[in-house]
Structure formats: C-alpha cells, structure tokens
Amino acid sequence: EIISNDSEYWTLFDSSEYNKNVKPNSQGPVIVNVSLFVMDIYGLSDIDMDYTIDLYLRQWWTDSRLQFNGTVKTINLGPDYIKKIWIPDTFIANSRQITHHNSAGSNPNTVLSITSDGLLFYSTRLIIVANCPMDLSYFPMDRQLCQLKFESYSYNNEQIQYKWLNKWLDGPSLASRISLYNFRIERDYKVTHIENINTDSFSILTYGFVLKRSLGFYLNQVYIPAFMVVVISWLPFWMDKRDTQARVGLGITTVLAIITLVTNTNATLPKISYMKSIDIYLGFCYAMVFSSLVEYTVVGYFQISCCNKVSDV
Structure with a gap:
C-alpha cells in the first residue's frame, strides 16, 4: 500500500515523536544489510583510469520507532516520506560522479518500504563514475581490478555496521548481458572489513570485479x-x-x-x-x-x- 498525507500511518512520522536526525538503536550500531545488482559496465578508460557502472543499490535496516499495527503488513512510502525518516548516509568513497537514474516522469528510480515490525527497504538506481587505478606493466595481456567502496559518511563502526546480504537470500550481482568491448569480466567478489580513517574506524563494504583485457x-x-x-x-x-x-x-x-x-x-x-x-x-x-x-x-x-x-x- 502507498500511503498519502491523509493516511492513518502519517502519525508515524510526527516530528514530536520521531526525529529523523537521530539514528535507530541508540544502544548499539545499526545493522545495514546491502545488496546490489549491476545492470551495465561501460566507459572503461585506460587514460583517465575510471569506468561507469549502472546498478541497483538496495539497503535493509530496522527502525523500531516505525513499527505499526494494522491489517497492512508492508507500506510503500512516496517521495515526500523519504525526507521525513532516518536513512543511512551511505556513500561511495572512490566515486567521481554519481547520478540518480530518473524515470520518464523525471522522478528518481527509488523505492522505500516499511514492514509492520519496523524493517525498512530502500532501493535506488545509480549511475556511478568511479576511479579504477591500473597497473599496465603487462599491457595488453593485463588483468585489472576495479572496485566500489561503500561506507557511511558520518557514522563510525560503533554506530553503523554494513553487511552484505546473505548470499542465500541474494541473487547474482551481475547481469548476464554485460559485455565490454575490450575486456572480459572474469569474476566479481564482495568483502566486508573495518578501515581506520584518521582517528576513527569505519565499516566498509567492497564490491570488486576482475577484468581480463581482450588481446584480439x-x-x-x-x-x-x-x-x-x-x-x-x-x-x-x-x-x-x-x-x-x-x-x-x-x-x-x-x-x-x-x-x-x-x-x-x-x-x-x-x-x-x-x-x-x-x-x-x-x-x-x-x-x-x-x-x-x-x-x-x-x-x-x-x-x-x-x-x-x-x-x-
């Protein structure tokens, strides 16, 4: 169900009861499960050492403040509601440019839903230009490793912990039709790790893929x-x-x-x-x-x- 301004669920976002600037679970870190699906990879440049990737980024987390009772188990939120709730400030550390994919009506391709137990699902389609440092010592018989690094911009590891969605629940990460004119994708992988930046430690998710250059x-x-x-x-x-x-x-x-x-x-x-x-x-x-x-x-x-x-x- 998509709720409107006169919906009974509007009270969930009452500013006197809900503060969007305060993260859920004040007693510990918010667990954010992440999944992605890559639609296309293109524009891989040896000179600029970057590439463009078109993907769906999906995130799940629990906000107990948004639990509700009723016959409806899941509600889909319109664009107005996205600005009224707390959402992880996930960013891509090695990106050079990020564009939100828009539909024909100029609305961003974004979905936000809440279940009755306070589980939120946030999905958006992004077009990302990211850097990909290359070692060309073996060019043109080289392999290159390109990555995307997801982390929180303002919350450290004690406040937000990112995890890849369980592989048994998640499907493949790459569309089967992806074809690069001068590279072949050998494999992709996902890694979760903690990285120390300045005086803080941050939870980081890394998605990478290995490219083998075509010699033809x-x-x-x-x-x-x-x-x-x-x-x-x-x-x-x-x-x-x-x-x-x-x-x-x-x-x-x-x-x-x-x-x-x-x-x-x-x-x-x-x-x-x-x-x-x-x-x-x-x-x-x-x-x-x-x-x-x-x-x-x-x-x-x-x-x-x-x-x-x-x-x-």
Whole structure:
C-alpha cells in the first residue's frame, strides 16, 4: 500500500515523536544489510583510469520507532516520506560522479518500504563514475581490478555496521548481458572489513570485479603488423647489394612504420614512467628494423669503397 498525507500511518512520522536526525538503536550500531545488482559496465578508460557502472543499490535496516499495527503488513512510502525518516548516509568513497537514474516522469528510480515490525527497504538506481587505478606493466595481456567502496559518511563502526546480504537470500550481482568491448569480466567478489580513517574506524563494504583485457585488437593492429614490418625489413638481404638506394629506402620506410605503430599505440594510453609489455615487443621490433637499416648502410659503404679502390688501380 502507498500511503498519502491523509493516511492513518502519517502519525508515524510526527516530528514530536520521531526525529529523523537521530539514528535507530541508540544502544548499539545499526545493522545495514546491502545488496546490489549491476545492470551495465561501460566507459572503461585506460587514460583517465575510471569506468561507469549502472546498478541497483538496495539497503535493509530496522527502525523500531516505525513499527505499526494494522491489517497492512508492508507500506510503500512516496517521495515526500523519504525526507521525513532516518536513512543511512551511505556513500561511495572512490566515486567521481554519481547520478540518480530518473524515470520518464523525471522522478528518481527509488523505492522505500516499511514492514509492520519496523524493517525498512530502500532501493535506488545509480549511475556511478568511479576511479579504477591500473597497473599496465603487462599491457595488453593485463588483468585489472576495479572496485566500489561503500561506507557511511558520518557514522563510525560503533554506530553503523554494513553487511552484505546473505548470499542465500541474494541473487547474482551481475547481469548476464554485460559485455565490454575490450575486456572480459572474469569474476566479481564482495568483502566486508573495518578501515581506520584518521582517528576513527569505519565499516566498509567492497564490491570488486576482475577484468581480463581482450588481446584480439592489439594482435591484429599491433603485434602482427609489427612482425610483418620486421619481415619486410629483411627482404633487402636478398636484393642486389649494388642496389643501395632501394635497400636503404625500404629500410627507412620500415623504421618509420615501426615508429608510427609505437606512437599510435601510446596515444591511447596514459603517460606512465614504467615499461609495458608491448613497449618491450615494439622496442625489439624497432631494434631489428634499425639494425637491418644499419646493415644496408654498411654494405653500401663498403661497396662504394671497394669500387673506388678498383677504379684507382
């Protein structure tokens, strides 16, 4: 049942009886059970090291002050009531931007319900841009770990304790249709822990997923082309050694081709100070091509020197 302003349940939120600024259970911590369902993951950026995730965030907690009697066992609260009760100030510590998903009527996709024993259920759909620090040492054969960290903004561990909903009650956390164009989700996980921040300890929930980068794009666009350029740089070894211009010209072309591959590859990556796996491969290819060019030049030099000596004789 959805209650309105003239409902008999309106008295539950009487400001003289109920203070929304005071948390429930003054004798101990409020236990907040949390569940989430990820609708989509997209916009994973190697340069900005962030990603966008679309999810449903669901929370359950008990507020004994909102217990009621009657034939109705569960009531759904309208938007006006959400501002009248205490709700956990859950925030995502590593988020950069959070947007509440709105329906066609510009109302946020939010549900709040109360059972007769004071159990509250709060669900909202969020679009979150979160940071995801990456180690690109093994790029593009790397795995990345992205996380979301949920915690209370103002309540410490003695006031609010977060727990993941029992796995037997909760379903899968990821939609089966999620597909990333350059990554594959290997697994996801949930962790509950206490973290000391400044002089206080806070209850934190961590949801993370492991991503394996798809090698196909880089195999077709970098590895195979670079290998072919190296093979082409060897062709002048079978050319007439007197054809110096053609040999050197082909060598310079292959060197420029490798430089172009290196430049285009690094243009899509952040400017990092350490060596990546693909840098080693392209560096080796560059060394092979450059050494071939040096060989052409040396052979050409000795060819000219020999010709000059013969003519002098």
